[in-house]
Amino acid sequence: MKKIEVKTESKSYEVLIGQNVFSQFVQDFNKPDFKILVVCDKNVYRLHRTRIDDLLNSKENFYFYSFNSTERNKNLKNTELIYKHLFKNNFSRKDAIVALGGGIVGDVAGFVAATYMRGISFYQVPTTLLSMVDSSVGGKTGVNFIEIKNLIGAFYQPEKVYADLNFLETLSPKEIISGAGEIFKYAFLADEENYLLIRNKLAKLLSEKKFDENLIARCIKLKAAVVENDEKELSGLRKVLNLGHTFAHAFESALKFQIKHGEAVIAGIFASLIVSEKLDIISKSDFQKYVSDFLFLPVNKKILNSDTDSVIEFMKSDKKTSDRKIKLVLASKPGNMLIDVFVDERLVKKSLKELFEIFRTV
Ligand SMILES: NC(=O)c1ccc[n+]([C@@H]2O[C@H](COP(=O)([O-])OP(=O)(O)OC[C@H]3O[C@@H](n4cnc5c(N)ncnc54)[C@H](O)[C@@H]3O)[C@@H](O)[C@H]2O)c1
Ligand SMILES: O=C(O)C(=O)C[C@@H](O)[C@H](O)[C@H](O)COP(=O)(O)O
Numbered sequence: 474m475k476k477i478e479v480k481t482e483s484k485s486y487e488v489l490i491g492q493n494v495f496s497q498f499v500q501d502f503n504k505p506d507f508k509i510l511v512v513c514d515k516n517v518y519r520l521h522r523t524r525i526d527d528l529l530n531s532k533e534n535f536y537f538y539s540f541n542s543t544e545r546n547k548n549l550k551n552t553e554l555i556y557k558h559l560f561k562n563n564f565s566r567k568d569a570i571v572a573l574g575g576g577i578v579g580d581v582a583g584f585v586a587a588t589y590m591r592g593i594s595f596y597q598v599p600t601t602l603l604s605m606v607d608s609s610v611g612g613k614t615g616v617n618f619i620e621i622k623n624l625i626g627a628f629y630q631p632e633k634v635y636a637d638l639n640f641l642e643t644l645s646p647k648e649i650i651s652g653a654g655e656i657f658k659y660a661f662l663a664d665e666e667n668y669l670l671i672r673n674k675l676a677k678l679l680s681e682k683k684f685d686e687n688l689i690a691r692c693i694k695l696k697a698a699v700v701e702n703d704e705k706e707l708s709g710l711r712k713v714l715n716l717g718h719t720f721a722h723a724f725e726s727a728l729k730f731q732i733k734h735g736e737a738v739i740a741g742i743f744a745s746l747i748v749s750e751k752l753d754i755i756s757k758s759d760f761q762k763y764v765s766d767f768l769f770l771p772v773n774k775k776i777l778n779s780d781t782d783s784v785i786e787f788m789k790s791d792k793k794t795s796d797r798k799i800k801l802v803l804a805s806k807p808g809n810m811l812i813d814v815f816v817d818e819r820l821v822k823k824s825l826k827e828l829f830e831i832f833r834t835v
């Protein structure tokens with residue numbers, strides 16, 4: 474088992490990664506003198522019922538709430554239902570919430586924890602590759618609103634994160650690819666050596682479908698280093714974790730959430746590389762190298778058939794734009810990122826068309 478310490482201004486906490494870390498969770502909550510609401514993904518409950526029932530039945534102070542984790546359910550209506558459940562069961566500020574599921578459950582349950590009675594303790598038990606390498610760490614919580622991703626939210630760090638690799642065994646190939654999307658971005662967050670390591674481990678993960686504790690730990694360490702230096706995205710450093718995301722969130726919204734977040738991120742990062750090349754931030758030969766290095770990552774066909782005008786409209790409404798001008802995070806080379814780059818919308822449109830052309834023929 475690996476243990477990573479995340480030290481942010483608002484909270485320091487441990488992330489445990491390994492096989493059967495869930496039993497550590499059960500042990501940690503052996504005799505709690507407070508109530509715990511487990512907010513669980515319905516699929517996770519169906520697939521891992523025995524383990525979860527064992528936990529719930531073993532103690533009286535465990536309460537349960539489950540929902541279908543879709544982007545459509547990542548909304549304020551769902552948070553209201555959870556607030557009601559908490560209130561009905563007399564939850565107070567000394568009690569706690571556990572997110573047991575992927576990034577959707579984590580974002581929703583985390584937002585409820587941040588806002589119910591102005592904040593109650595929150596624990597993350599991520600069950601997808603994406604949530605282990607990214608969403609369970611760093612404290613971004615929130616919901617979608619008026620078709621815009623994560624428009625309502627709060628920064629709220631968990632007390633502890635338990636990443637149990639056993640959960641990953643039931644993931645579908647599509648969900649593994651979605652997790653790979655966020656791992657792709659970590660290749661650009663540090664030096665060449667990290668780039669190569671991530672590239673090779675990610676290619677291996679997709680071909681062998683084996684989950685590497687070291688790869689997951691590396692991603693979490695990279696994220697923690699950023700979050701520790703800019704917890705609330707104030708200095709701007711944290712924006713590097715958003716590589717490809719202005720495109721990605723627009724693809725998701727334009728396609729009415731019919732694609733996975735990580736799939737959108739894969740396409741978004743490739744689109745950002747195209748923009749970088751067009752702006753001469755990266756050379757043609759480096760661009761070709763980066764694309765060919767990660768060509769094993771599939772781009773969802775729905776994205777390639779999306780309407781560029783609609784994608785651009787959503788990019789202009791992204792939370793991080795100013796005055797509806799498109800602003801991107803771009804990579805110039807591994808370890809060298811540019812934030813807040815204003816890009817002319819005609820160049821964005823050209824880049825989208827080029828992305829569609831390249832990947833239609835792959
Ligand atoms: N807060 C952050 O920092 C952050 C970071 C990245 C992504 N996100 C958000 O996270 C969400 C995406 O997360 P996700 O991909 O984990 O989505 P998710 O929670 O929807 O899970 C994806 C799918 O996998 C299923 N699933 C979950 N665990 C499973 C398991 N062990 N076995 C089989 N199936 C399982 C779910 O039922 C769902 O269908 C998006 O909403 C994205 O915006 C947040
Ligand atoms: O932790 C961060 O910071 C990230 O940007 C991680 C992203 O992968 C994640 O998708 C996040 O939810 C995006 O945040 P947003 O502020 O762009 O909505």
Ligand SMILES: [Zn+2]
Binds near residue numbers: 718738
């Ligand atoms: Zn993301």
